[in-house]
Each structure stands twice: as structure tokens, then as C-alpha cells.
Amino acid sequence: MSALLQPITTATGLKLRNRIAMASMTRNRCIDAYKPGPAHVKYYADRARDGPSIIVTEGVLVDWAGLPWPYAPVMVTEEHAAAWRVVVDAVHKEGALMLFQAWHAGRCQNDEMPTMKGTGRPVFAPSTIPAEGWKYRDLPGMPGHTANVKAIDDPRDLIDTYRRSVSLAKSAGFDGVELLCQGGYLPQQFLNTRANTRTDAYGGTVENRCRFTLELVDAICEIFGGPEFISVRMSPVDTLNDSVVTFEETQETYTYLIKELVRRKVGFINICRRGADLNVKTDDVYSRYPRPEGYPLPLGYDPVLDFSPLVKFPGSASLLMVNQDYGFQEATELVEEGKIDLLMIGRPFMFNPDLINRIEKRLPLAINDRGNQVYYGPYHTPDENYNDWPVAAA
Ligand SMILES: Cc1cc2nc3c(=O)[nH]c(=O)nc-3n(C[C@H](O)[C@H](O)[C@H](O)COP(=O)(O)O)c2cc1C
Secondary structure: OOHHHOOEEOOOOOEEOOOEEEOOOOOOOOOEOOEOOHHHHHHHHHHHOOOOOEEEOOOEEOOOOOOOOOOOOEOOOHHHHHHHHHHHHHHHHOOOEEEEEEEOOOOOOOOOOHHHHOOOOOEEEOOOOOOOOOOOOOOOOOOOOOOOEEEOOOHHHHHHHHHHHHHHHHHOOOOEEEEEOOOOOHHHHHHOOOOOOOOOOOOOOHHHHHHHHHHHHHHHHHHHOOOOOEEEEEOOOOOOOOOOOOHHHHHHHHHHHHHHHHHOOOOEEEEEOOOOOOOOOOOOHHHOOOOOOOOOOOOOOOHHHHHHHHHOOOOOOOEEEEEOOOOHHHHHHHHHOOOOOEEEEOHHHHHOOOHHHHHHOOOOOOOOOOOHHHOOOOOOOOOOOOOOOOOOOO
């Protein structure tokens, strides 16, 4: 049996049925008041059946936000939590754990989007530096991320925002939380000198830039009663949403951050290698992340292999989960060589609701033959391109 399909027990005795997790994927289908509905219940339960050990939700916003995806979920009320409870129960019934992905977009949003307009909330960020990029197709003139950014007075207020949302997630029955610290969103904005020019305890030195993320982790641990079910998702060489920094800054930041997370015994260090030159030849928009000029990486640099020894050493209580364009052979070898613990898979789960069954039986995997528009829509009903990918014939 492939090493990926073998069970694994964590340092605290938690049994995972295999080493495969389903990645967080925004699918933009919360058409009923930003809550999941029957389409979500089916989508997640189908994928949990005989499936991965862990499923991470699509990014769920911890506050109202003006994103380019008008139907992304929000977790700010008890109604939101009650709707997620139905999804979590269905996933548990199929034997998978479910983590809530906590997402705050920070400066990567637009306050003209209807979800924000009525709220009176500003677009908060570490500093008043707008993010470049993006196109808000629903707004006249298709602007990018807003220039109207408000520097956060006290970052602990934002930690309280997360705290409220994560407490709702706990009440919905989630097993734990994945903190989204990549993609150029709020925690990564604090980590990054491109977005963070603060002169207080949350900016400047590496310790200060990592403070927001580490305090968030501590707050979530308090709510969930420990670090075992916390995953911290990071993408050290990412360039998405105006987040690129020099290789030297990357090394300094993530070496410190990962050491601190492992010292706290965080359950899962989830490293995505997006932004590294993987030599993948494809038309898929999700595999092409060219680095801007002036930010070179050493030839063949792979952040997973670089940072793996910080997580994988005798006595470490943290598991290393990895992601982005992995083939099963490559991931199996990395598990066998003791370099990683878990593989997180994204896109193949969209097109193969029975992915683990197909891996087990060596059945061919369905590929996306419908084009890049299947990811977020447009669609006529939430089930379209979501719940209409068949399982393999027996
Ligand atoms: C449609 C789509 C939506 C995504 N949404 C999220 C998200 O909400 N949160 C997140 O952390 N990553 C998100 N990602 C990134 C995936 O979690 C994953 O990193 C990516 O698909 C690469 O993994 P893969 O090569 O196994 O597909 C998204 C990816 C896709 C394709």
C-alpha cells in the first residue's frame, strides 16, 4: 500500500486514517446569505466518503469583506455557524476531520463591493499601503484592490475579530482551525515588509512582524483547548496579491515563524510551494506563478525541502503537510524519506469526488476538461461544476 494511504498517529495520539488532506478551495457558492447550503453538504460529504483524513473548508471570512468572489462564506453570526454545523456533521459521519479555514483579506479587497458597502467597516491593513493587482469584474471600470486602506490602530482588535469567528466555528463542531497565512492576506501582510511598515511592536524586526500570526495562533489554541488541531498555512515564496519579498527576507521570516510554531507544538505546519519554479508545463492558471523581476530565487529552490528539517526532527510534535502540484510518486517518496508527513491535495479533489478510492485501486484520475471557469463560476446553480463530477465506474 502506498505510504500516503497508511494511517498515522500524531504526537498526542490522534489517529489519522491516511496521510492525505483535502485543501481549502474557495468555490464561491454561498448564495444564501453567505452560508453553506445543501450543495456544500453534498460536495464535502462526497469527498469525505472513504476519503482523506482531513478536509479543510474553503476560506471562510472572519468578518464582512469586499472580495472579488461575491459568494464566499462569512462566519460572523450564529446562523452562519448553524449552517456549517450541517456540513461538519455530514463530514464527520463519513469519517474525516474538518478544519475551519479562517480568512481575513486585509488590504486585498475593495470597499465598493456590496458586502462591505453597508457595513461601514474600513479596509484594515497593517499599514496604509494599497495592494496592487486584481480586477473586480462586478464594479464599474473593473478596479483592483482598494486604495482606501486604513492602518490598524491596535492589532489585538483584529485578533478579537478572529476570536469571535473561531468561537463560532468551535460551536459548529469543527475539529480545529487552519489559519490562512498566505495568498497576500492579512497575516501574511503583517509578516511582509512590502505591506507592513509599522514602527510599533507589530512591525520592523522579524519577531515583531511574526507577532500578529503567533498571537492569533495562541488565541485559537485557547479556544480549541490546545495546538493539536491547528494548522498554519503558509507559502514562503508566494507572489500572489502583491506579496513577493526578497529571498533573504523569506528565509529570515519563515525560519523564525516555523521554529516558533513548532515550539508551540502546532499540529500541522502546512507549507505550500506556490511561487517556486516547479517546471510544470500546463495551461492551468493555478500552476503558473511567475516571480516578478528583481526577486530571484536560487536555482531549483524548494521551500518544502528547505524548511522540512525545522518541522521533522525527533521529538517534534508538529506534522509537515505540503501542497502545490505534487504527483503521488513524488509525495510518496518524500514520506518514505521522512521529509514530509502529509500531502494536501486541491484541484484533483474537485474533479474526483472519490479520489482516495481511485488512488487505492489505481484507477485513472479525471482531469478538468471543462476549462478554468469551473473554479469559481459563472454557473446557473451552485451544483454546476461542483456536484456533477462522477465517481469512477466500479
Ligand atoms: C479554485 C481554487 C480556490 C482556492 N481557494 C483557496 C482558499 O480559499 N484558501 C487557500 O488557502 N487556498 C486556496 N486555493 C489553493 C489550494 O488550496 C491549493 O493550494 C492549490 O489548488 C494547489 O494545490 P493542488 O496542486 O493540489 O491543486 C484555491 C485553489 C483553487 C484552484
